[in-house]
Amino acid sequence: MLAIRANHRVLGFALVCAAALACPVSGLIGVAEGQSPAPVAAATPAIASDARLAGDTQQTRFVLDLDKAIKFRAFTLADPYRVVVDIPEVDFRLPSGAGAASRGLVKAFRYGLVMPGGSRIVFDLSGPAKITNSYVLDAANGQPPRLVLEMEQVDLAAFNQAAAAESKPGRPAIADANAAVSAPTPAAPIPAPMPGAPPDLRPVVVIDPGHGGIDNGTQSGGEVIEKDLVLGFALALRDRIEKGGKYRVVMTRTDDTFIPLADRVRIARNQSAALFVSIHADALPRREGDAQGATIYTLSDKASDTEAERLADAENKADAIGGVNLTEEPTDVADILIDLAQRETRTFSNRFARLLMGEMKNTVRMHKHPLKSAGFRVLKAPDVPSVLVELGYVSNKGDLDHLVSDKWRSKTVGSMAQAIDVFLAKRLAKAGAAN
Numbered sequence: 444m445l446a447i448r449a450n451h452r453v454l455g456f457a458l459v460c461a462a463a464l465a466c467p468v469s470g471l472i473g474v475a476e477g478q479s480p481a482p483v484a485a486a487t488p489a490i491a492s493d494a495r496l497a498g499d500t501q502q503t504r505f506v507l508d509l510d511k512a513i514k515f516r517a518f519t520l521a522d523p524y525r526v527v528v529d530i531p532e533v534d535f536r537l538p539s540g541a542g543a544a545s546r547g548l549v550k551a552f553r554y555g556l557v558m559p560g561g562s563r564i565v566f567d568l569s570g571p572a573k574i575t576n577s578y579v580l581d582a583a584n585g586q587p588p589r590l591v592l593e594m595e596q597v598d599l600a601a602f603n604q605a606a607a608a609e610s611k612p613g614r615p616a617i618a619d620a621n622a623a624v625s626a627p628t629p630a631a632p633i634p635a636p637m638p639g640a641p642p643d644l645r646p647v648v649v650i651d652p653g654h655g656g657i658d659n660g661t662q663s664g665g666e667v668i669e670k671d672l673v674l675g676f677a678l679a680l681r682d683r684i685e686k687g688g689k690y691r692v693v694m695t696r697t698d699d700t701f702i703p704l705a706d707r708v709r710i711a712r713n714q715s716a717a718l719f720v721s722i723h724a725d726a727l728p729r730r731e732g733d734a735q736g737a738t739i740y741t742l743s744d745k746a747s748d749t750e751a752e753r754l755a756d757a758e759n760k761a762d763a764i765g766g767v768n769l770t771e772e773p774t775d776v777a778d779i780l781i782d783l784a785q786r787e788t789r790t791f792s793n794r795f796a797r798l799l800m801g802e803m804k805n806t807v808r809m810h811k812h813p814l815k816s817a818g819f820r821v822l823k824a825p826d827v828p829s830v831l832v833e834l835g836y837v838s839n840k841g842d843l844d845h846l847v848s849d850k851w852r853s854k855t856v857g858s859m860a861q862a863i864d865v866f867l868a869k870r871l872a873k874a875g876a877a878n
């Protein structure tokens with residue numbers, strides 16, 4: 444019971460912060476519970492200049508140095524264990540390598556912008572913990588304003604109780620904060636056509652490098668981080684397709700930015716894309732042995748096997764890491780239409796997946812079961828044929844050697860571009876014949 448009471452105290456404080464997050468973020472300061480926020484004119488984000496961890500595996504404290512006080516909301520997440528701090532947009536100017544070293548309960552922490560006007564700090568924990576105290580201090584005694592977070596190791600039962608209390612419905616301020624966090628982010632800007640230029644009627648291929656920003660993707664490859672690896676690959680694929688000149692390529696991201704899964708789908712739909720290709724790299728937990736080769740995934744309600752299910756769960760967590768509300772978005776089309784469109788779209792998705800495997804298997808090492816399906820959120824556009832390619836396993840030495848090799852990348856990009864060309868050429872021919 445003690446754990447729950449303590450949590451309520453912390454939660455009570457967090458609610459004040461949460462309410463502020465839903466407000467225009469830069470117009471408010473004021474840090475203590477019960478204190479009414481004072482409006483200020485400054486619209487520039489707070490600057491974070493330093494961050495440090497102290498303590499041991501029982502109790503760990505985090506301090507973030509700022510140039511002004513900010514509102515925040517802190518909460519815990521399980522599977523894997525994390526503490527998340529939502530804050531207004533902050534200009535992080537931390538020393539390089541900040542967050543990489545483990546200390547006490549914290550294995551590492553990450554930080555960055557997760558939506559317009561909103562940043563997030565995510566602490567990866569070594570085990571279940573609760574937030575015992577969290578507050579922002581004003582500048583005093585020559586010290587800058589600071590955000591302080593204190594965490595304490597708890598057992599699993601106490602963690603679950605605390606987490607359940609955090610997510611209990613009927614806590615309006617938390618709900619407001621979720622709304623703020625899940626506010627739709629604008630899709631990638633669509634380049635405006637040059638005045639007087641004819642409209643570009645070429646079919647659109649959307650290439651989706653997985654993860655980005657605060658979401659690193661899998662990191663089991665040591666130095667190799669999935670989000671960087673797949674961005675490099677996706678940009679090379681874009682260049683290859685654009686060189687052919689037949690298709691227009693739209694990227695869901697071209698730099699290290701966090702993009703929620705629903706926005707990736709939205710980009711494909713807004714562009715009336717002819718094809719959506721999501722690029723990822725996988726890793727197998729050591730206890731599950733070894734696996735190798737590329738795998739092509741399509742959408743299904745039921746996963747084709749347990750590995751596909753595990754992977755879809757892992758990939759779908761991207762939103763949780765970035766701070767997006769996980770509830771499904773309401774759709775704007777009648778369900779029956781979606782159902783019909785989806786059936787046709789799935790046929791095309793599966794056709795492309797088979798074509799892609801046919802091309803890739805000539806040049807690339809494939810997984811022993813190279814075609815699989817599962818409930819990937821990023822593949823859910825009802826009207827855009829979509830596949831997700833796991834290029835290989837960063838946890839496998841041979842695959843990792845391939846994944847970082849320019850020669851392998853060039854070959855693989857070539858086979859994928861070829862498959863895309865065959866698929867779209869067929870569809871265009873069909874569409875032409877039907878007219």
Ligand SMILES: [Zn+2]
Nearest residue numbers: 653660723724
């Ligand atoms: Zn991934």
